[in-house]
Amino acid sequence: MKTVRARYTQRGPNPHELISPVEMDLPDLAPGEVRVEVLAAPINPSDVLTLTGEYGLLPQLPAVGGNEGVGRVIEAAADVNAPPVGTVVLLPVGCGSWSTHLQLPAKSLVPLPAGVDPVQLSMLTVNPPTALLMLRDFVELKPGDWVIQNAANSAVGGYLVQIAKLRGINTLNVVRRESAVDAVREAGGEHVLIDGDDLPKQARAITGDAPVKLGIDCVGGVSTENLARCLSEGATLLNYGAMSGERCMISPRYFVFRDITLRGFWLSQWFKNADPEARKAVFAEVGGLIATGKLKARVQQTYPIADIAKAVAAAAAGERGGKIVLVPNG
Missing domain, CATH: 3.40.50.720 (NAD(P)-binding Rossmann-like Domain)
Structure with missing residues (x-):
């Protein structure tokens, strides 16, 4: 199966010029893995700073952008029983969420409520x-x-x-x-x-x-x-x-x-030091508030992955009216 990922090979002051969609082949599922269709992934200030090289934690190059998002499980390895196919899940931090599809360990995914706007859910982690x-x-x-x-x-x-x-x-x-x-x-x-x-x-x-x-x-x-x-x-x-x-x-x-x-x-730093139960409790509290409509973010515009350069430029611009969110399969 093929996936498209927003990839960059260098960092610099004009981040939108450094990132582009690249088509890649996904390998067969390994034991314990699931294949996820990415539904939405925001572009945060920390993502822009990662592209410019000014953030406190930088991945090795080449790298795929995106630190958070939500997806839907579309396929699972034979030994995986949960989360079942069709489940909307929270993606693990730093997974390269600016992708149309990802293959991830099933145990790293957090099931989310069905029927909630995935764009709002995609901003849950940060x-x-x-x-x-x-x-x-x-x-x-x-x-x-x-x-x-x-x-x-x-x-x-x-x-x-x-x-x-x-x-x-x-x-x-x-x-x-x-x-x-x-x-x-x-x-x-x-x-x-x-x-x-x-x-x-x-x-x-x-x-x-x-x-x-x-x-x-x-x-x-x-x-x-x-x-x-x-x-x-x-x-x-x-x-x-x-x-x-x-x-x-x-x-x-x-x-x-x-x-x-x-x-x-x-x-x-908090994620690094907090125990798993503390992280789970925070996600549960925030996720519940988003699911019930008590917590939401303004969204200026969504972009497909083909327009990743435009999306990054919009996220880096001043005086925005809301978040820029990538909808990779949109």
Whole structure:
């Protein structure tokens, strides 16, 4: 059987010029394997950084793009009883999901509910767990507490707004341009602020004297300090990205006089250290929310694998209105 995969042999500053669809032959199924038709696979910022060579974990070249997605089992080796043919499954992290078909160990697949939009399910592995874990694991938050985040119009930002709302947590949602405000409000973000020197004033106008215990930064640069200035004494500031392309800038005064803690979060590190039951529980919680329609992401456009270069270019562009998702067999 033949498959088409989005393959690249080098890395560089123009990722869409480096990746192209390549037809390959799939071998016969080995014992314990199943053949999966890939239904949908998103293009995340980490995927783009992997193509440019700027991500923290880089595969050997040549490589196939795609770190997450969902598929449907279409064939199984004779010794495989589960998951049965026809099951929609979550693909393992880092499997090269930008492919029309994959052959994978049956035991590496997580069955998913039937009848759910595969495009929404395809984003289950990376962004929703990132939002959930940052809200859950660093500061003890109770209903009514306040959290401030920047890049609120990003995919993680949208999930964070929705998860916080389900838990009764209030969010201050910071964006860098006026045109991004509506997208955050559509995701459920009631309070949307524009980043700048007056950010603390904007925040206090909403929260009053209520403490802001957690800040979540995906931008870096001076935006890191802007968030720090909004936090209450003893709060935690959590960085998980650098959309500005700049290092986190923050004065020592916030560490010394305000007792602000700056920490980092990388989902790959969490996966590495978490036990299988913890990973399973997170996927079950997120998957349940997506399956019931309580958690969803904005999607700007889907692309077939033949248009992988256009899809990567769209994902790398600024001011998008939602996720770019590959539908390899579309």
